[in-house]
Structures are given as C-alpha cells and as structure tokens.
Amino acid sequence: MKSENGSKIPFNSDTLVSMLSHNLAANLKPHQVLELIKKLSVSLTGQQKTNLLEHLLGLTPIGHFESLRLATHLHSSCQRMPDCCDFVTWLPAELTLRIFSYLSWKSLTVCSEVNKSWLKYARHPDLYKHFCMLPKWSSPILRKPQLFNGITKSNEYNHRVPEENQQNSNNLINNHLEINWLNVFKKRVCLRRNFRLGKHRIRKFNGHSGAVYCIDCDAYRIVSGSADATIRVWNIRTNAKWSVQTLRGHSDAVRCVQLLSLPHYQLNNNNNNNIDGYCSTSPVHCIHESIASIPCSLCKLDTTVTYPNCWEPPEVLLISGSADTTLKLWRLSATSNWSRIACTCTLQGHTDTVRCVQADHEKVISGSYDCTIRLWSIISGQMKRIFRGHSAGITCLVYSDNFLYSGSLDNTVRIWNISNGVCYHTLIRPIYRNNLTETPIFSSSVSCLHLDYSQNRLVVAYHDGTVLAKHLSAFNPLINGHNHDLSVTNTTGITGNNNNNSLTWAFYPSTIYLDEYLYKTDYKSGSLIRCLTGDAWHIICGSDDKSIKVWQVGDNKFVNSLQEHEDGVTCAVISGSVIISGSYDKTVILYDFDVI
Numbered sequence: 001m002k003s004e005n006g007s008k009i010p011f012n013s014d015t016l017v018s019m020l021s022h023n024l025a026a027n028l029k030p031h032q033v034l035e036l037i038k039k040l041s042v043s044l045t046g047q048q049k050t051n052l053l054e055h056l057l058g059l060t061p062i063g064h065f066e067s068l069r070l071a072t073h074l075h076s077s078c079q080r081m082p083d084c085c086d087f088v089t090w091l092p093a094e095l096t097l098r099i100f101s102y103l104s105w106k107s108l109t110v111c112s113e114v115n116k117s118w119l120k121y122a123r124h125p126d127l128y129k130h131f132c133m134l135p136k137w138s139s140p141i142l143r144k145p146q147l148f149n150g151i152t153k154s155n156e157y158n159h160r161v162p163e164e165n166q167q168n169s170n171n172l173i174n175n176h177l178e179i180n181w182l183n184v185f186k187k188r189v190c191l192r193r194n195f196r197l198g199k200h201r202i203r204k205f206n207g208h209s210g211a212v213y214c215i216d217c218d219a220y221r222i223v224s225g226s227a228d229a230t231i232r233v234w235n236i237r238t239n240a241k242w243s244v245q246t247l248r249g250h251s252d253a254v255r256c257v258q259l260l261s262l263p264h265y266q267l268n269n270n271n272n273n274n275i276d277g278y279c280s281t282s283p284v285h286c287i288h289e290s291i292a293s294i295p296c297s298l299c300k301l302d303t304t305v306t307y308p309n310c311w312e313p314p315e316v317l318l319i320s321g322s323a324d325t326t327l328k329l330w331r332l333s334a335t336s337n338w339s340r341i342a343c344t345c346t347l348q349g350h351t352d353t354v355r356c357v358q359a360d361h362e363k364v365i366s367g368s369y370d371c372t373i374r375l376w377s378i379i380s381g382q383m384k385r386i387f388r389g390h391s392a393g394i395t396c397l398v399y400s401d402n403f404l405y406s407g408s409l410d411n412t413v414r415i416w417n418i419s420n421g422v423c424y425h426t427l428i429r430p431i432y433r434n435n436l437t438e439t440p441i442f443s444s445s446v447s448c449l450h451l452d453y454s455q456n457r458l459v460v461a462y463h464d465g466t467v468l469a470k471h472l473s474a475f476n477p478l479i480n481g482h483n484h485d486l487s488v489t490n491t492t493g494i495t496g497n498n499n500n501n502s503l504t505w506a507f508y509p510s511t512i513y514l515d516e517y518l519y520k521t522d523y524k525s526g527s528l529i530r531c532l533t534g535d536a537w538h539i540i541c542g543s544d545d546k547s548i549k550v551w552q553v554g555d556n557k558f559v560n561s562l563q564e565h566e567d568g569v570t571c572a573v574i575s576g577s578v579i580i581s582g583s584y585d586k587t588v589i590l591y592d593f594d595v596i
Helices: 013-021 028-043 046-059 063-073 095-099 105-111 116-124 125-133 165-169 179-196
Strands: 201-206 212-217 220-227 230-235 247-249 256-259 316-323 328-335 341-348 353-359 363-368 372-377 383-388 396-398 405-410 413-419 423-428 446-452 459-462 466-471 486-488 493-498 501-506 510-513 518-521 529-534 536-545 548-552 558-562 570-577 579-585 587-592
Touching: 095 116, 095 125, 105 116, 105 125, 105 486, 125 179, 179 558, 201 493, 212 587, 220 316, 230 256, 247 341, 316 353, 316 363, 328 353, 328 363, 353 396, 353 536, 363 396, 363 548, 372 396, 396 446, 405 446, 413 446, 446 529, 459 529, 536 570, 536 579, 548 579
Parallel strands: 212 256, 212 570, 256 353, 423 510, 529 570
Antiparallel strands: 201 587, 212 220, 220 230, 230 247, 256 316, 316 328, 328 341, 353 363, 363 372, 372 383, 396 405, 405 413, 413 423, 446 459, 459 466, 466 518, 486 493, 493 501, 529 536, 536 548, 548 558, 570 579, 579 587
16 A cells, blocks of 8 residues: 555554544545455454454444444354353353352342343352351341350450351251252341331230230240239140140249250159259250241251151240249140140249349349349259349349349349359449539439340340440450469459469459440330340330330341230340230230241
C-alpha cells in the first residue's frame, strides 16, 4: 500500500486503525471502506485481528440483540463445547462452587432459575452447609458449655464462653447420615420469617385451678407447676388439651420445675433417698424434633441417640420447688398403655418458699425467699453447701461452668464460685438522674436472669420493665499474682501460694454496674416483667400486660408481641420453633412457628 506521495506504507492492524481514525479513506463510500477492511485484514495475524475487533467494538455501541447475533460468530470455532458461553458448564466444579460461595442465599435463589446447570450448583449442599454454620443462621438452640465439678487452674476464673460452642452444636452429627442442608436452611429461613411476621399456630392446655407459675419441656412433654399445688404433664405430640399425668405431693404452690432426661436412670428400691445407677452422659432431646424425621433439622442434636418409639417418651427426672419450703425429685414414666409417677426424694432445708431451681446430672441448686441458695447432691439427696449474702429473697438462678449467678429482691445480682461458695462480684443497676433537680430513679428488684451464650453476656430483667446486660468478660477476678490454686479459709480471707510464699488478705466481693441497656417495657401500663429467657436467635419476656415480647439477639431489635393470654404471663420457655408460656389465667399456651 502506498501513501499520497507514493511511499510504501507497512501494513498491520495499527496502520489500518490509523487510516480509519485519520480519515485517509474519507473519499471512499462506507461499503467501499468495509470491503477494503475485509481485504486488508486477510494479511493480519490473529492477535492483530483481535486488536482491530476490540477497537471497532469500542467505537460502536452495540445493543443486546446485536451482541447475541455476534456471539454466534465469535463462538463458531468452539466445536467441543456447544454451551461455551455458559462458564458453569465448562469450568471445573470446584472453581464453579468457589465462585458461587461468594453469593448470598438470595442470589443463589436467582441463579437456580437460569438453567439446569446453574440449578445444580446453586443448590449444592456444601453452600447451604456453610450458611447453616454462620452465626446468623446457626441453630437457634443454645448450648450450655461443659460443666465442671471442681476448680482448675485454667478455668476457675475463665468466664469466656467457648467461641466454638455454637459451631460444636452444629457438628454433633453422625457422619453416616446424609443431611439435606438445603432443607435445613430453608426451614431456618422460614422460621425467622415467621417470627418476624408473627405467623404461628397455637395450642392451649387447660386443667389447672390456679395460676401457672412455672413450666419446662422436652421433646415429648410440657410440665407446669401451679398455685393449686399440683404439677401437670401434657403430651406435646398430640392435640390433647388435657394433662396425661398429675403430680400431687406438695402442700402449697409449686414455684419452679425442671426436667432432666435420664434414659439410664435406675432407682434403688432399698433407699428412697438415693438415686443410684445414674448416668451423667444422658442425651439432650429437642422440643421441635420432627416425629417423622430424625435428627431435627433445626438444631442437629446427636443422632447416635436411639428413639424406640416417638409416641412413648423416655423416662425423665423432674425437680420441683414449692412454697411448702421443699424440693421434690420425681420419676416420670409413660407408655401408650400406662404411666408411672414416683417421688424418689424430698429435699428439706429451706425455711421459706423455694422460688427457683437449676440442676444437671450431678447437682441441684435452689434459691429461696429465706435469702439463701443451697447446693444439693442429686445422687445422695444431701445438702452440700449454703450460699449466704443476699439480704432478701432469691428470685432467679442460672449457672455455667463453675459460676453461679443469682438475682434477688435486694436489687442485686451476685456471682458465686460453686466449688467454694465465695461471692466474687455484686452487680447493681446504676442510679439514673435526668437532671440535678429530679429525684433519682432507684433500682427495682431483680425479676429474672438469662445467660446469652451466643453473645457471651448475662441478661438481667427487673420488675419495673427494664432489661440490662453485662458482658461476661467484665467479671474478672480480684485476685492476681497466684501461680497455683487458691483455697478458701473463711468467708472473708483467702490464702494462696505464689512461689512458695503464703499470701493472706481480706476478700470482699467487687461491685460492678450493669451498663448495657437493652430495652424497657411500658411500666405505666403494668408491664412488670415476670419471666425472661431466650435462645441463640431471640430473647423473650413475659409481663403483667398479658403479652410476650420478642427481641432479636445481636441488634436487640424488637420483633413481635404475642398476646393470647387473658391475664399476666408468669413463665415462658423458647426452644427452636416453639414458645410455651404460662399465665395467671390458669392456662398453658404453645406457640408453634414451624408453619408454612
């Protein structure tokens, strides 16, 4: 090719681009320019043709349909992969899954509608297993950390709940069972949506002749204690509205109950005050476990547990506390043809109403209006220790590891070492004053406590409707400098050993202010909080305004209010997809959010 002055121009893609951009072919008509480009491009290399094409595409905006028409020509040489335009079909499966793993579950839902190849990867179980392990979508069932009997060097003052606790709850799965993680995740998404929208069905249980003060439940039964001095057991797996068992033995109102699953429990008939053959490795049962599907898709409990008959609940131990100052241990058994109730032990020692109880497979801890907390052996039935320090009645108890948290009518929360009975901390509510001229707002009595393991905090509710919290890391020990175990010599002195040097000083519990404000109900409308509990997703509280308030764990956002009772709510439990509550209206109501 020659220029206007007759000199030869070396031809390549850059030369052709330069000709087009400098209007050297301005005298040619468009179709002549097109023919010229076709003839000249024959001498271009493959890379030069690509450069020319990129330049032309950059100069000309192409619509969607034009791009589809060009795609046919661009991929005409892809003989081995007819769907080469779809990267999902020709990328390695591992790489495709890696790409999809960066998408949200909502984006995966959209991707599943593209074609069959996208559907296959968008519903891959590994993706939804990953979602189910995330904190937001993990099991709503709270897991207590492993309980310890004695003090260890590394764990005595360690209030940190293990970070892997929630993940371990999801890993309690038998490897030989194939889990449909997509269905698990779908169910959890549906459950969250139902809680947010308040979509549920209810079942009401009638039978008590007095106010229902306390409830507990497992996968098969609901247990309720009442002012009528009876304990009633309801079948959670049938639609029967009447109790299947009625326990009579207390002479006054039943104020607290707790169920313990004991599949290997045996009773020594020679001594009714002893429980022998006790197995501390009893499996935990899930309340929302599907009858037709094991394991439960919500919490994924240990699937090594065998369930011989889902209609015949396993034998359990029930602990009850009453206004008659006693605690009783009951053995509950039932089949389709008969049921058996046996009071195996009565624990005596309190001098006033037993208001609260917490137990595991080795011990029972009870709190009373006599201002004391007592530790009992569940095996022998003997009292092991008395915790003294509160100046008014005990209203609530929770414990984890070697630490006991107690709430009282003296407006304080105390933290105790279970092994030695020492009170380490006293938690009090700050006194708020809007301005210097106003009367300060003093603290009211503690209504209930809740250990929120998912957020690693202690939640405290007061009778005036205020809910406060404190992170467990704030409960640090007062004693530092010891390299070895500490031992208690008396209630005010502690001795230890540090490099063979004996140290002795007076010990008093430290004062800690509850400074994390969560929420407050309307005190003027009569919303005195009577109960507070929660799981990994929600915190709920019942009050005298006949409602159950539901808040979301994490951002403390109000979710919903349940109003089915005709009088104040006195007690409530939440487990996965259900909330069960008792009331002054003498009824027990089950709210089931596992609905479509």
